[in-house]
Amino acid sequence: MKKYDIAIIGAGCSGLSLAHRLLNSNINVCILESGNRENRIRKTWSYWDIYQHPFASLESNSLNNIYCINNSLPIKLNCDKHNYKSIDSQQFDKYIFEKIDASENIDIFFNAPADDLIAEDKGIQIKSSNNIYRVKEVYDSRPDNIDAPMYQVFLGYYINPISSTDKIMPRLMDFTQDKEFSFYYVIPFKDNSCLVEYTFFTPTIHTSDELKKTLDSYIEDTIGQYNLIRSEYGVIPMTPKLPALDSLKNVHKIGIRSGATRASTGYTFLNIQKQSEFFAKKIRGINSKNPLLTIKAKVLRKMDGILLRIIKNEPKQAKHIIFKMFTSNNHQTIIRFLSDIPSIFDILRIIINMPKIIFIKYAIKSLINRKI
Numbered sequence: 233m234k235k236y237d238i239a240i241i242g243a244g245c246s247g248l249s250l251a252h253r254l255l256n257s258n259i260n261v262c263i264l265e266s267g268n269r270e271n272r273i274r275k276t277w278s279y280w281d282i283y284q285h286p287f288a289s290l291e292s293n294s295l296n297n298i299y300c301i302n303n304s305l306p307i308k309l310n311c312d313k314h315n316y317k318s319i320d321s322q323q324f325d326k327y328i329f330e331k332i333d334a335s336e337n338i339d340i341f342f343n344a345p346a347d348d349l350i351a352e353d354k355g356i357q358i359k360s361s362n363n364i365y366r367v368k369e370v371y372d373s374r375p376d377n378i379d380a381p382m383y384q385v386f387l388g389y390y391i392n393p394i395s396s397t398d399k400i401m402p403r404l405m406d407f408t409q410d411k412e413f414s415f416y417y418v419i420p421f422k423d424n425s426c427l428v429e430y431t432f433f434t435p436t437i438h439t440s441d442e443l444k445k446t447l448d449s450y451i452e453d454t455i456g457q458y459n460l461i462r463s464e465y466g467v468i469p470m471t472p473k474l475p476a477l478d479s480l481k482n483v484h485k486i487g488i489r490s491g492a493t494r495a496s497t498g499y500t501f502l503n504i505q506k507q508s509e510f511f512a513k514k515i516r517g518i519n520s521k522n523p524l525l526t527i528k529a530k531v532l533r534k535m536d537g538i539l540l541r542i543i544k545n546e547p548k549q550a551k552h553i554i555f556k557m558f559t560s561n562n563h564q565t566i567i568r569f570l571s572d573i574p575s576i577f578d579i580l581r582i583i584i585n586m587p588k589i590i591f592i593k594y595a596i597k598s599l600i601n602r603k604i
């Protein structure tokens with residue numbers, strides 16, 4: 233049996249971000265990860281540079297413009313003030329693993345799935361296949377079966393285009409003309425590689441095979457010939473509802489499991505960073521506000537609920553709304569809104585500039601029936 237102050241379950245983005253903030257403190261931490269150290273799922277986390285986090289040195293890409301395209305009409309989002317940045321999760325893992333290896337207060341165990349959590353008098357007992365851990369508090373990022381009304385389903389290719397990426401237009405959303413709410417996402421990187429993704433916001437989960445043909449032909453049409461570096465397929469639950477607190481006292485959900493994903497966009501990385509800062513302070517006995525529970529966060533979740541309803545029921549109108557948001561708002565307002573850090577004035581501006589009838593129609597529907 234091993235004893236620690238704190239256990240972090242899952243060495244993914246949220247588990248490692250929290251661990252990083254507890255490095256070299258007087259808190260003894262164990263991280264239990266079900267997977268192994270070598271075969272990690274590699275992702276690229278992108279976000280606007282609008283919130284200070286400890287991983288700025290890992291940012292491998294920085295864009296000062298990104299476009300939203302509907303019916304071949306591109307609208308530029310000026311990101312001069314808050315660049316659109318990316319971090320490769322492989323670099324993130326390497327950076328944090330090295331710090332944990334050198335630390336005196338954090339142990340990381342791979343191939344150590346947390347199977348069972350049991351409440352005890354003075355804390356929690358965690359049963360893993362090869363050990364038992366006794367801790368005071370648990371921070372749990374194991375994926376939950378979140379029952380979501382919509383999912384963000386995407387297939388992305390990291391490619392090396394044969395011609396230079398200099399002329400490739402970065403695209404946040406290049407809308408397709410499909411019935412559903414679907415779009416392409418294109419991020420050219422400095423090393424002349426490029427990420428091209430085909431994304432659906434959908435109540436039904438599409439397999440990667442279903443997305444492949446359309447993605448292949450989009451790349452052929454817009455970029456031409458390329459060498460495939462690797463592909464990624466993801467399904468992110470999108471729900472404006474916060475998951476219930478864990479039934480065990482002293483067990484805190486973190487990451488996607490805790491509702492850190494922005495329901496209407498899928499962006500999660502910055503919320504995970506805000507959440508890690510909050511929990512690291514709490515663990516050290518410093519008072520601060522849980523970023524997922526502020527009044528602003530609640531208002532945004534309500535708005536996301538309305539937007540998800542529109543996306544689900546009237547996808548064409550939803551595209552129009554997104555496009556209108558890009559054309560009628562100040563770029564800083566849009567960036568703060570999409571990054572989950574809007575001011576009250578930003579929220580008001582976004583609402584005022586929405587197409588009124590459809591927004592009010594679905595706002596009323598969400599008051600009458602909470603289920604999307």
Ligand SMILES: Cc1cc2nc3c(=O)[nH]c(=O)nc-3n(C[C@H](O)[C@H](O)[C@H](O)COP(=O)(O)OP(=O)(O)OC[C@H]3O[C@@H](n4cnc5c(N)ncnc54)[C@H](O)[C@@H]3O)c2cc1C
Pocket residue numbers: 241242243244245246247264265266267275276277278279344345346347373374375464465466467468486487488489498499500501502504
């Ligand atoms: C392909 C992809 C691209 C994304 N891109 C972006 C982006 O550009 N911007 C953005 O903001 N967000 C993005 N996201 C969303 C989000 O930021 C990431 O999914 C992020 O990795 C979520 O972190 P997490 O800690 O909640 O979950 P994870 O990173 O999945 O971590 C959970 C960990 O728990 C481990 N685990 C599972 N079960 C157990 C168990 N029983 N015991 C112990 N360990 C266990 C898993 O092996 C995993 O390591 C993306 C998601 C995906 C899938």
